[in-house]
Amino acid sequence: MPELPEVESVKNGLNKLISGKAITNVDVLWINIIKDPSISEFKERIAGQVIEAVKRRGKFLLFFLTDDVLISHLRMEGKYRLENTDVPRTKHTHVVFELDSGEELRYLDVRKFGKMSLIAKEKWTQHPSMLKLGPEPTNEELKIKHLVNALKKTERPIKACLLDQTIVAGVGNIYADEILYDACIHPERKGKSLQLDEIKDLRNSIITIINKAVDKGGTTIRTYSNAFGTEGGYQTYLSVYGKKDEKCSRCQHTIKKIKVAQRGTHYCPYCQK
């Protein structure tokens, strides 16, 4: 599942390829991808609008159009492809935006879990999917006080807290493991058990790990690549994710994999307390 750094990389690619192009028509081939408004309203409103810029909030892509914002979540396997019209659509092509350049921006999704919403530009921050989102993992947005408040009463393991998009936006399974390793915090620790110093370390690790992964264009694992087949470079920097039974580079103990919050979780039992 793409996390913030991978979505950022998709966003950058899309911006280069489609900014300034107009959508002449949209074909919706799998209606459940469109969450709101109705299919007919979605199609009617979007036709004729220009794609001014593509932005990102958490793991959401935001297509800023002339009048509206298209909010798109890739979920497990959603991808965008820019193709010429003569390239055959596959059975996984579910939404097609026809562009005035003669190309098509196609949304493909093997699992069909992805969602799109269209909302008036002046209201996009009020869309239900945006209202719940916590701060971006940046030095400016992610305040220590917010983390202290979010964690102080929760019995949930800290790994589950990091995956909770209302606490911090954009972190998923890979980076949660990397962040907790970097901060030397055991993934099963209850949120409320973290001391102020540990929360400060955790905040630093969130910001550092996510920023570095953004710089490297995200992580490419197995079949995941960004919208245009280019690969991220962060996989060579992973410390624990996917490293079960390998040696911890800090202490040489063996990295373990357990289940926390129903997710495969990698950690070093010696240096994560």
Ligand SMILES: [Zn+2]
């Ligand atoms: Zn270790």
